[in-house]
Each structure stands twice: as structure tokens, then as C-alpha cells.
Amino acid sequence: MNSREELDDFVKNGHQQYLPHLSIDPVIFGYHDQQLKILLLEWIGHNGWGLPGGFIQRREPLSQAANRILKERTGLDDVFLQQFHTFGDSPYRLEDQSARELSEKLGHQIQDSWLFERTLSISYVALVDYSKVIVTTDFFTEGYQWCDIREIPPLLFDQNEVVEKALATLRRQLFHEPIGYNLLAEKFTLPEIHALYETILGKKLDQWNFAKKLVNLGIIKRLAEKRSIGAHRSPFLYQFEKETYEAALEQGIVQTY
Amino acid sequence: MNSREELDDFVKNGHQQYLPHLSIDPVIFGYHDQQLKILLLEWIGHNGWGLPGGFIQRREPLSQAANRILKERTGLDDVFLQQFHTFGDSPYRLEDQSARELSEKLGHQIQDSWLFERTLSISYVALVDYSKVIVTTDFFTEGYQWCDIREIPPLLFDQNEVVEKALATLRRQLFHEPIGYNLLAEKFTLPEIHALYETILGKKLDQWNFAKKLVNLGIIKRLAEKRSIGAHRSPFLYQFEKETYEAALEQGIVQTY
Numbered sequence: 001m002n003s004r005e006e007l008d009d010f011v012k013n014g015h016q017q018y019l020p021h022l023s024i025d026p027v028i029f030g031y032h033d034q035q036l037k038i039l040l041l042e043w044i045g046h047n048g049w050g051l052p053g054g055f056i057q058r059r060e061p062l063s064q065a066a067n068r069i070l071k072e073r074t075g076l077d078d079v080f081l082q083q084f085h086t087f088g089d090s091p092y093r094l095e096d097q098s099a100r101e102l103s104e105k106l107g108h109q110i111q112d113s114w115l116f117e118r119t120l121s122i123s124y125v126a127l128v129d130y131s132k133v134i135v136t137t138d139f140f141t142e143g144y145q146w147c148d149i150r151e152i153p154p155l156l157f158d159q160n161e162v163v164e165k166a167l168a169t170l171r172r173q174l175f176h177e178p179i180g181y182n183l184l185a186e187k188f189t190l191p192e193i194h195a196l197y198e199t200i201l202g203k204k205l206d207q208w209n210f211a212k213k214l215v216n217l218g219i220i221k222r223l224a225e226k227r228s229i230g231a232h233r234s235p236f237l238y239q240f241e242k243e244t245y246e247a248a249l250e251q252g253i254v255q256t257y
Numbered sequence: 258m259n260s261r262e263e264l265d266d267f268v269k270n271g272h273q274q275y276l277p278h279l280s281i282d283p284v285i286f287g288y289h290d291q292q293l294k295i296l297l298l299e300w301i302g303h304n305g306w307g308l309p310g311g312f313i314q315r316r317e318p319l320s321q322a323a324n325r326i327l328k329e330r331t332g333l334d335d336v337f338l339q340q341f342h343t344f345g346d347s348p349y350r351l352e353d354q355s356a357r358e359l360s361e362k363l364g365h366q367i368q369d370s371w372l373f374e375r376t377l378s379i380s381y382v383a384l385v386d387y388s389k390v391i392v393t394t395d396f397f398t399e400g401y402q403w404c405d406i407r408e409i410p411p412l413l414f415d416q417n418e419v420v421e422k423a424l425a426t427l428r429r430q431l432f433h434e435p436i437g438y439n440l441l442a443e444k445f446t447l448p449e450i451h452a453l454y455e456t457i458l459g460k461k462l463d464q465w466n467f468a469k470k471l472v473n474l475g476i477i478k479r480l481a482e483k484r485s486i487g488a489h490r491s492p493f494l495y496q497f498e499k500e501t502y503e504a505a506l507e508q509g510i511v512q513t514y
Contacts, residue, residue, distance in 0.1 A: 019278050022377065062345025062377060086343045086379050088319025120279065120319065120379075122343050 007139050011106055015114035018055035024066050025053040025121045025159070026081070027166035028074065030130025030146050031183050034199050037130055037146040038163060039073070043156060044142050045102035050156030051163070052141075053121070066124050075134050080127040080179045084169040088120035090158045098156055102140075125166045125173075129183055149202075171201055178219060178240045187237040189227060193220065264396050268363055272371035275312035281323050282310040282378045282416070283338070284423035285331065287387025287403050288440050291456050294387055294403040295420060296330070300413060301399050302359035307413030308420070309398075310378070323381050332391050337384040337436045341426040345377035347415045355413055359397075382423045382430075386440055406459075428458055435476060435497045444494040446484060450477065 028039040040049040054069035056062060063083075071077050103110040110116045135144045147153070152163055173179055180196050190211050198205055214220045221241045226234040285296040297306040311326035313319060320340075328334050360367040367373045392401045404410070409420055430436055437453050447468050455462055471477045478498045483491040 019375065019377075021276050021278060056345070058375065059348045061348055062343065064346075083342065085340065086319065088313070088379075089321075091316045091318055118276065118315065120276075122345075122377075 007106070011108050011113045011115060014055070018057055020114045020117055021119055022056055023053050023119050023121050024056060024069050024124065025051045025162065026066065026070055026124040026126050027051060027163055028070070028126045028128060029170060030128050030133065031196065031199065032129055032131040034195050036149050036199050038149060038152070039135065040145050040147050040155070041137060041141040042143040043098070043102065044140055045098065045105035047101070048098070048156065049145070049147070049153050051159050062122070070126055073136055074128060075136070076128055076132070079182050081124055082173070083122065083124050085165055086120055086122045087158060087162055091118055121162065123162050123166065125169050127170065127179055127183065174200055175217065175219070178242055181240055181242070187223060187225065187239055189235045190238060191235070193238065264363070268365050268370045268372060271312070275314055277371045277374055278376055279313055280310050280376050280378050281313060281326050281381065282308045282419065283323065283327055283381040283383050284308060284420055285327070285383045285385060286427060287385050287390065288453065288456065289386055289388040291452050293406050293456050295406060295409070296392065297402050297404050297412070298394060298398040299400040300355070300359065301397055302355065302362035305355070305413065306402070306410050308416050319379070327383055330393055331385060332393070333385055333389070336439050338381055339430070340379065340381050342422055343377055343379045344415060344419055348375055378419065380419050380423065382426050384427065384436055384440065431457055432474065432476070435499055438497055438499070444480060444482065444496055446492045447495060448492070450495065
């Protein structure tokens with residue numbers, strides 16, 4: 001959407017292409033170098049920050065829409081992306097001050113656009129390496145930031161609650177699914193996965209117990225191989241046990257920490 | 258909805274009262290006497306079975322709508338009811354044979370009603386004591402059954418997948434939340450909770466290890482009290498550790514089995 005005409009058409013007639021009353025709002029966590037951040041966009045008219053989001057095309061399967069929106073925003077696919085909750089307890093979320101400001105900015109009457117009708121948010125959690133992401137903004141968004149999860153500002157609508165629930169989901173899933181899969185090299189050392197888990201959980205973990213637990217749970221396995229990083233320093237390498245792990249998940253025998 | 262006029266109005270104009278494109282479909286599990294069943298309704302026109310469901314009023318919070326629909330169908334509230342997934346990968350779910358048959362039966366053109374547009378299903382899992390339920394059917398449903406979970410027939414649309422995922426969710430949550438809370442008396446014996454868990458999990462559990470685990474996880478606690486059930490038989494009574502348990506959940510330290 002680049003021209004003013006395209007935008008006007010989207011505001012007035014977008015519901016012919018997209019399902020009204022529904023948005024997809026991914027909470028995109030970015031991990032890099034022992035920091036955990038989320039992607040926030042600066043919405044025009046709102047003078048503040050919100051989650052990146054998008055709409056479902058009329059005949060587009062939901063999971064395909066979620067992947068498309070993530071790819072449009074970050075350029076990435078093949079990353080951890082999981083639906084976690086549909087938020088719909090704020091029936092008037094698009095009738096608030098920010099919606100009025102946005103409609104003024106767009107030069108449209110609030111009652112004339114499907115965009116300002118009640119909208120339920122199907123929320124996803126994604127985990128990417130933010131150093132690899134090129135963020136794409138559009139007419140609705142003036143800028144973006146990767147914001148440290150300990151410094152989230154007040155967000156649009158009920159999105160602070162969405163972020164909180166997303167973080168809880170990510171932390172719980174850490175011991176249920178191989179979600180670090182795309183953040184570490186195929187073979188990694190214990191300190192590397194230990195730092196990833198500590199950062200996401202936001203707390204210290206005893207390195208020895210942690211490693212033993214992940215191995216016992218069948219999440220990772222130790223390889224015969226070592227990495228040589230200097231005199232007297234050649235730590236064993238580890239790998240995710242993707243197959244065993246998925247089988248365990250199927251049978252419901254995977255434990256949380 | 259009792260009269261033909263009310264029904265016609267709902268088919269034609271229901272979207273003025275309810276949000277289009279969205280339904281709430283609870284998978285209602287019923288436990289009683291060591292049996293686990295789900296509630297199925299016989300939809301007119303479909304010649305088959307489907308989940309009970311309903312729509313969200315235009316200004317009704319989502320969770321309130323879910324509770325209302327459960328109550329309308331079963332007469333119950335204050336039971337375990339949890340959203341688990343929004344299904345939307347079948348874009349044409351209401352353009353299939355059963356939808357055509359239903360529209361014929363209703364005497365309406367399929368293209369004239371919001372009911373036959375694409376609909377995403379926000380699915381919930383509920384757990385009730387089916388011996389306490391009085392099921393309410395309506396014009397769309399000719400009958401109902403409590404169906405053993407090992408004998409689920411082919412269901413409407415993608416609902417077999419919904420039921421499968423609901424069961425997996427229920428089984429996983431069994432060690433995360435005190436979901437047996439409303440199915441056992443306030444104080445219960447180990448054999449009673451053991452039978453509940455075995456039935457829901459569909460497998461045998463060693464009674465001694467099971468009890469130890471639930472106590473260690475802080476899900477239940479042993480009381481000083483015993484129940485006298487005959488000569489030389491007075492088993493200890495147990496109680497759910499609701500508060501400790503909820504605190505543990507908050508901190509993410511609860512384990513699955």
C-alpha cells in the first residue's frame with residue numbers, strides 16, 4: 001500500500017478483500033546476544049506504540065495468514081510461530097481515543113470504515129533473531145523499535161495484556177518445544193543454550209542442573225564432538241533432539257521445568 | 258428461538274445482533290463414574306453429529322459469550338472452561354454439502370445468509386459432571402448424545418480435529434490446573450482422584466507414584482482427617498491445593514506429569 005488512493009480504498013473497501021472483525025497480532029520476540037526484545041511499531045495518529053498486525057484475506061487459511069503477516073513485517077519465515085490466544089474481551093477496542101485520532105489523520109469518518117468496527121485479535125507468539133530482521137513499515141506505521149521486554153511502554157488497546165500473556169506462553173513452551181531451534185547454530189555448547197534459556201526466562205538457572213534436565217527431558221543430546229576454543233578449552237557440542245522430542249510431545253510425556 | 262418467524266429472522270438478519278465470521282465451539286467433556294464423554298448435537302439437515310456452538314453478540318466480551326453459550330446448552334456455570342485454539346484453516350467450511358443441506362432444510366438460499374459465510378471457530382474446552390447436565394437443544398438441533406471419547410463419529414466440518422486437539426489440551430492441563438475441582442467432592446480419597454485422572458488420560462497410572470507426584474507438585478494435599486468406610490478401612494482424605502497451586506502457576510514452576 002503505497003499511494004494515497006490505495007490507502008483510501010483500503011480504509012473504505014478493505015473488507016471486500018479481508019474478513020472484518022478479526023486481526024492477527026503477532027508478538028514477535030527477538031533474541032540476540034543475551035537480550036530479549038519485542039517488535040513494536042509506531043502507529044500514526046496514536047502517538048504511541050503497538051504490535052505489528054494484519055488481516056486475514058477472505059479465502060486465506062488462518063495459519064497461512066499468520067505466516068504471511070510475519071514474513072511481510074520481518075522478511076522471515078521458517079521461525080517459531082504459534083497461536084496462543086484470541087483476545088476479545090474489549091468490545092469497544094476500536095471506539096477509543098486512538099481510533100478517533102487515527103480516523104482523523106486518515107481523513108475518514110470513523111463510522112464509515114470497517115477498520116473501526118469491533119475487532120477480535122488472534123494472537124501469535126514468534127521468536128526470531130532480531131539481528132537478521134529487516135522490518136517493513138507501511139502507511140499506518142511511522143517507525144519501529146526492538147524494545148527490551150523489561151521496558152515495554154503503554155501500548156495500543158489491550159496490547160500490554162497481550163504481550164504479558166505472550167511472554168508467559170513463550171516461557172512455558174521453552175520446555176515443551178524445541179523453540180530455540182532457529183536461534184542457535186545446529187551444534188552448540190551448553191553455555192550458549194544456557195544463556196538463551198536464562199535470557200528468555202529472565203532468571204538465573206544452575207548450569208549443571210539445567211543441562212541434566214534438558215538431556216533427561218530429551219530436548220537436547222550431547223554429541224561425541226567437541227569444539228576447540230583454546231588451550232584446555234574444548235567443550236562438548238550439543239544438538240536439539242528434534243525427532244525424539246516431537247514423539248514425546250505426541251505422547252504427552254514431556255515435562256516442564 | 259422457538260417460532261418459525263424468529264428462526265427466519267435469525268437466518269436473514271442475525272448478523273445485526275451477532276458478529277459474522279466467528280463462532281464459539283466448546284468441546285464439553287463430561288466425566289461421571291469413570292467414564293469420559295463429549296456432548297454432541299444432531300444438526301438438522303446434516304444427518305450427523307457436531308459440536309454445540311453459538312455466536313458472539315456484537316458488544317459482548319468474548320469470555321462472557323463462551324460462558325453464556327455453555328450455560329445455555331448445559332445449564333451449568335462455574336465449571337472448568339478454557340479457550341484453547343482458534344481454528345480457521347478451512348476457508349470453505351460453510352460451503353460444503355452439509356451447509357447446502359441445512360440451507361435447503363431451512364428454506365433459505367445459501368448465499369442469502371450470514372450463517373453460510375466463512376466462519377472461524379474459537380474453541381473452548383469445558384469439563385462438567387454429565388450426570389448433572391440438562392442439555393438444551395433448539396431449532397437447529399434435533400437431538401443430543403453424550404458420546405464416549407473412544408467412539409466419536411465423523412463430525413461436521415473439521416470438528417474431529419477440534420475434538421482431538423481439545424482432548425490433548427485437557428490431558429496436558431490436568432497437571433497444570435486444578436481442573437478436577439468441580440468433579441470431586443471438596444475432600445476426596447486417593448482412589449477417587451486416581452480414577453478421575455486415569456479416565457481422562459485413558460491409561461493406567463501407578464497409584465502410589467501418582468499420589469506422590471500430585472502432592473509434590475502441590476496440586477493436592479493430605480488432610481489429617483480420614484473417611485471411615487468400614488472395618489479397618491479409613492483412608493486419608495485429600496484436598497486440592499488451590500492457592501499454592503495458582504501461585505506456582507504464576508511463577509511457571511508447575512510440572513506436567
